[in-house]
Amino acid sequence: MKVIVVGCGRLGSSLANELARRGNIVTVVDTDPAAFQRLAPGTTCRTVEGVGFDRDVLENAGIAAVDAVVATTGSDDANALIGRIGRSRYRVPQVIARLHDPRQAHLYRSLGVHPVSTIAWGTERICELLSFQPLEAVLTMGDSDVELLRVAAHTLLVGTPVSALTVAGEIQVVSIERGAQAFIPISGTTVHDQDILCFAVMSASKPRLRSMLGQE
Amino acid sequence: MNVLVVGGGQVGGHVAQLLLTSGCQVTVIETRPAVLARVRRDVPGAATVVGNGTDFTLLEAAGAATADVVCAVTGIDETNLAIAAIAKFGFGVGRVLARVNNPRNRWLFETDLGVDVAVNQAELMAQLVVQGIELT
Numbered sequence: 577m578k579v580i581v582v583g584c585g586r587l588g589s590s591l592a593n594e595l596a597r598r599g600n601i602v603t604v605v606d607t608d609p610a611a612f613q614r615l616a617p618g619t620t621c622r623t624v625e626g627v628g629f630d631r632d633v634l635e636n637a638g639i640a641a642v643d644a645v646v647a648t649t650g651s652d653d654a655n656a657l658i659g660r661i662g663r664s665r666y667r668v669p670q671v672i673a674r675l676h677d678p679r680q681a682h683l684y685r686s687l688g689v690h691p692v693s694t695i696a697w698g699t700e701r702i703c704e705l706l707s708f709q710p711l712e713a714v715l716t717m718g719d720s721d722v723e724l725l726r727v728a729a730h731t732l733l734v735g736t737p738v739s740a741l742t743v744a745g746e747i748q749v750v751s752i753e754r755g756a757q758a759f760i761p762i763s764g765t766t767v768h769d770q771d772i773l774c775f776a777v778m779s780a781s782k783p784r785l786r787s788m789l790g791q792e
Numbered sequence: 793m794n795v796l797v798v799g800g801g802q803v804g805g806h807v808a809q810l811l812l813t814s815g816c817q818v819t820v821i822e823t824r825p826a827v828l829a830r831v832r833r834d835v836p837g838a839a840t841v842v843g844n845g846t847d848f849t850l851l852e853a854a855g856a857a858t859a860d861v862v863c864a865v866t867g868i869d870e871t872n873l874a875i876a877a878i879a880k881f882g883f884g885v886g887r888v889l890a891r892v893n894n895p896r897n898r899w900l901f902e903t904d905l906g907v908d909v910a911v912n913q914a915e916l917m918a919q920l921v922v923q924g925i926e927l928t
Contacts, residue, residue, distance in 0.1 A: 629870065629897070629900065630896060630897070631896075631899055651870060652846070652874075653846055653868070653870040653871045653873070653874040654870045656874060656877075657870050657873050657874065657900070657905075660877070660904075660905060661900065664904045664905075665904070679847060679848070679849065680846065680847070680848075682848035682878065682882060683846055683848065683874055683877065683878055683882075685882075686877045686878050686880075686881040686882040686906075687877050687881070687905075
């Protein structure tokens, strides 16, 4: 894949290094040539010095023939603008723009650009970690050999098939509460946002369940 | 006519003054409080709002939804384009004017970014200078 990364700050350089490591053809644009020092030693990334919404700079970076443009400069105005130019002027198939101030999401939507908000994402992730609850049994059977656990589905689980949360003889999803209803899942059932899952689990397998749920 | 002027520096202040003289209702938005204080002093007829002109909530509070015209005249081109896009696509403002600071950015000031009229200051000034030379 050919990718232009505009902005070689912490996010831009990290992204460019990772994309290049995975074998993509990467061009990095920044107004400050010193920023290119953040790229990995011996990097395969091509660098272009200049303003990320300047026509000559974009065309020199090869925008007419790339698969994706990612705008990661420090300015929301510039990122939204670069995203819009990529989409409407050069028909770039994939355009992603970093959003700093979540209040500026309206701007990105006005321009039809999909924002990636590192602040909103980080906030949500930290809240998830802070609201972590240990797995508590609602019912135990035998000498606590088998426990019944009720767990709110983590957002990272959304879309996961229930079969992927099943380990024969150890872990089994016995019911799902979704909205006002509850049902017993079948093989093709997937997890939805805000589902409450009820697991039957062998006590010894609780750590395994915890890691499957992303609680580690 | 109801006009929102974003950017309260020398250009914005002067635009506001001229619009008031021609009978418009004018609101000036400016991020720098000290600059806005000068607008309040020099253009007492204009309403003023401190804040970021690309902030949707602030534009809404300043009356963007009922504005007939929005003038984006800050000294930063990407900001003027962002303001134009929000005004046009977010609020459906009928007429959006934007100031071009750097003539290299002129190609962006088009309707796909929400701009109805681009005011290219360097180009205007250059033409006037050339005309002035020819007259003498």
